Amino acid sequence: MSAPHKTETAASVPAGMKELTFMGYMEVNGPLWGRIDDDGLPVMGFRVExxxxNPMQTCHGGMLMTFADMLLGFTVSVAVGGKKFLPTVSLSGDYVGPAPLGSWVEGKGRLIRATRSLGFAEALITADGAAAVRTSGIMKIPSQETRDSDVLRLFR
Structure with a gap:
C-alpha cells in the first residue's frame, strides 16, 4: 500500500519528463520524474509538496538528499550501461538555497570517473532554476548484473 500523494498533472511537470515508477521507499516519497537528455544522462525532478x-514550508533536507541519492545512482548506472542497481557508498551535499513549497526541483548528474567497482558523480540540484543543493556521491558497481537489470526501462 502506498501513501497518498498528490498526482502531478502534465501541466505541472516540464515537457518530456516521464513519471518514474518505484516500489518501496520511493513509492511513498515520490513521484519522481525523469528523462534521458541528449548527452545520454538522466535528468530527474519532482514538485515540492x-x-x-519542513515547518518553514521549504523542502526538507532529507527529501533533497534522497533525491540526490537517486539522481547520482541513476547517473552512474546509466553511464556504465544501465544494467545494474548501484548501492551508495558515500553521499554528501551542501544546501545552498531553499526549495520552497510548489517549486520544481531538478538535477542532472555528471559522471566524474568510473572504475571497475566504483562510480564517482556530482550534480547541482535546482529549485525553479536557482541552486538548491550541490551534491557528490560514490556508487558501488557490482561485478554482475542485478535482478532489476535494466534501469533505463524506467525512462522509456
Missing part, C-alpha cells in the same frame, strides 16, 4: 516540507 507539503508532505516534503
Amino acid at each position: 507539503a508532505r516534503h516540507c
